[in-house]
Amino acid sequence: MDRHLFQVLVVLTLSGLAFGSCKSQQMESNNGTLAGNLGLLEGNCMPGPGRPPCEPAPISGTIYITKPSERYQADLLIRKVDVSEDGLFSVKLEPGKYSVFVQDGDQITCTITNCPDQCYCLLVEIVDTKVTNQDVTINHATW
Structure with a gap:
């Protein structure tokens, strides 16, 4: 009887782990x-x-x-992404709206402010399984 109970517990545990793993993969696959x-x-x-x-x-x-934020606030941070020398970056995110900031010297700055109804720094919207392209440019030019 004890052996049978042990086998049932092992099967239930493995089933739970497999289901949890599938659920995690499914949630990640919905990311944009x-x-x-x-x-x-x-x-x-x-x-x-x-x-x-x-x-x-x-x-x-x-x-x-x-x-989404008008200015950088550390308590609103979702992800920090290191960008390679070729300037390319790519990051998986859950669907939703986000603000994008960039490190410029010793400051974290906003490069563009969008004000549709409320002002946000570089507002992007991530959609399930889609790629949202958004370049970020630090402007030190003279105009």
């Missing part, structure tokens, strides 16, 4: 992706005849993803 390039604009970008437009140069750095 935020992808883009981190770049730096610098130098004289004043438009003029015969001048090519300024293009951001890819840089390494750190992107901070928070709940």
